[in-house]
Amino acid sequence: AQKVTQAQTEISVVEKEDVTLDCVYETRDTTYYLFWYKQPPSGELVFLIRRNSFDEQNEISGRYSWNFQKSTSSFNFTITASQVVDSAVYFCALSEAFGANSKLTFGKGITLSVRP
């Protein structure tokens, strides 16, 4: 069975601090996909990134970066120089092989509060 663990439940930082959100996953599949979604206070789910299990390259997008390490089954998300607008709930998710059977298993989410 698939499982996603986000051990941190709430994180509070001061603006401009860097913050890392941890994600650990379990799966028996050799091919899988990992995701991060952001849920701002307005409630919608915003897609941030998708990685497949064959691509362990780290990715950077502006102030966001992701570190995927298969050896530790982790897919951590770092926000550099955090801003108040980064305040949200962040979900890590896992899905099995490509195709219509791409049901997502979500972690419980991390509530990030960025204080001015």
Added chain:
Amino acid sequence: IAGITQAPTSQILAAGRRMTLRCTQDMRHNAMYWYRQDLGLGLRLIHYSNTAGTTGKGEVPDGYSVSRANTDDFPLTLASAVPSQTSVYFCASSPGSNEQFFGPGTRLTVL
């Protein structure tokens, strides 16, 4: 319509009543999903449909039913609502590339 729409936006319902949450997408995606979001539990899959005419059970299907008569619509029905079904419900669709596109959600309160 652009993307995924859900209706109603929010609803307060008496226990025992029947309720259908609507979900429509205009992206011609084959796969559609219903999740519920509860504080401290994240999102959990209720039911899914890989293509029109087929449906499957997710992690928490009890008390819910779905149908998929066509590609665009994927309604979720609570036959007899109970307070434990108070939640925020998200519909999602996928073209089969593993990325899922989510609707805005329906906030349901069962009293």
